[in-house]
Amino acid sequence: MSAVMDFAAWRGRARALLAAGVAPQDAQWGSADDLFGGGGPEHGTHTSAARISGKLLAMLEQAACHRSEDRWAFLYRVLWRWQQGQRDVMSAADEDGARLHAMVKTVRREAHKMHAFLRFRERPEDAGAPRFIAWFEPEHDVLRDAAAHFAQRMGRHSWLIATPQGCAVWDGACLAYGPPLPREACEARDSGEALWLAYYRSTFNPARLNPDALTMHMPVRYWKNLPEAPLIPAMLSEAASGASRLAQAGAVGARGGKAIALDAEKAMPPRALPHTLDDCRRCPLWRNATQAVPGCGPARAPLMLVGEQPGDQEDLAGQPFVGPAGRLLDDAFARAGIGRDEVYLTNAVKHFKWEARGKRRLHRTPAQQEAAACRAWLEQELAQVQPRVVVALGATALASLLGTEARLNDLRGVPVQSGGRLVIPAWHPAYVLRLPDREAQAAAFDDIVRVLRQAQALATDTHR
Structure with missing residues (x-):
C-alpha cells in the first residue's frame, strides 16, 4: 500500500462507499491514488456521515496500524456489517470480531514493545x-x-x-x-551509554534467570537495536555456568536468622579480590555508601596515616579526611611541621557506615567482619606505598594493622614493629571532637601532635 495511505484517508473513502451502498465484496481496494479500483464513487461525490460507536472507531483506528495485506478491505467489511445492524461484529465470538480484537491486541503489544525497547x-x-x-x-x-x-x-x-x-x-x-x-x-556516539550498560549489568540477577521468559518479554528480533544486547549472551552463559548458584547463595545468606558467634576470618569464605575498589562487594557497606573512598597521597611516602572509615563529607567527596576530623588533622600537621601532601592518608574501611538520624547520617563503628573484609585493600596500599612508619588513628585502624588483641590505651604513642615497618597508635581526630570539655580536647590534640612529630622523625631517620 502506498505511503500516503493511512486511517484518515481510509475513513473518508469508506464513508463515501457506505453512502454509495457499495458492499464489501464489490469494493476493490487498489493503490492510495485509486483506492476503490473500479468500484467506488467518483471523487467529489457528496457523502453522508456514517454513525458508529466510539469504541468501534477506536478499534478500527488501532487495527488500521496492523500490516496485514487486506487490512483496509477487512476494516471496511467490519464497518459495513455494523451499518447493517450486525452489532456482534464487535464480539470476540464473531469470526470478524475475533480477528479485529486480535489485530488490536497485536498493535497494542507492538506499541508497548516500542515504548520499552x-x-x-x-x-x-x-x-x-x-x-x-x-x-x-x-x-x-x-x-x-x-x-x-x-x-x-x-x-x-x-x-x-x-x-x-x-x-x-x-x-x-x-x-x-x-x-x-x-x-x-x-547513529550517534553517546557518552552516557557506558553508564547505562553498567547499570543494566548490575541489575541482572542470575539467580532469577528464566531464558524462556526473557525471550518472551524481550523477543530476539529487538536485540539488534539495543545497546545492552551484546551483554545478554555472556550474562546468560555466566548464569548457566554457575553464577546463578552464587547469586542464590548470596541472597539466602542475606536473610535474617539466628546469630551464631564465629570468628570473622572463618565466617568469610575465601574470595578473589575485585579488580577495583568500586567493584568491592566483600561486605554489605557498599549498598548504603555513595562511593568507595580510596587513600590519597604520594605514590611512595615514608609516613602513612590510617584512620577508621570515611565520614559523611568524605563519602560525598570521595577523598579521605576532608570533614571536621580532617580539618583538625590539618591543624595537627601544621603544629607538627608536616605538609599534608607529604603523607599518604587512608582508612581501614573504605565505605561509610552510617545510620539515619532525622536528615543527618551519623557515623557507626564498623564491625570486625567489615574491617576484615577491607584488610586486603589496606595491605595492597601498604605494599604499594611502602611507608617506613604508619600512624594508626583509633582502635579500628590499630586492630586492622596489629590484630584485634592490640589495645589503643596500652600502646598509644609506642612504636611497634610489624611487617617491616613501625606502627604507632594515636587518638583519632574525631575522638578529640567528641570530648566534652576544652581541656580534654587540648590534651588529646597535643597527644596527636606529639605522635605525629615522633612518627615524622622516625620516618625520616636515615640511620634507622
Missing part, C-alpha cells in the same frame, strides 16, 4: 537539534503512538525517531512526521 542516543552538544535520536524497526505502524508517548515523557528535549517506514520529530513543542531516513543517519 526504543533506545535514544544523545548527540554531542555542538551537533544541534534534535538532541536525542533513535532507530526502531516495528512490525506494525505504531510510530504515531510511540511519538505521542515520548513527546509526553521527554518534555522539552528535542528528539527524532526513525523507522524504515517514516520518522517522527519533536522540537520540544510540536510533533512532525516525515519520510524514512537511512539508519546510518540515526
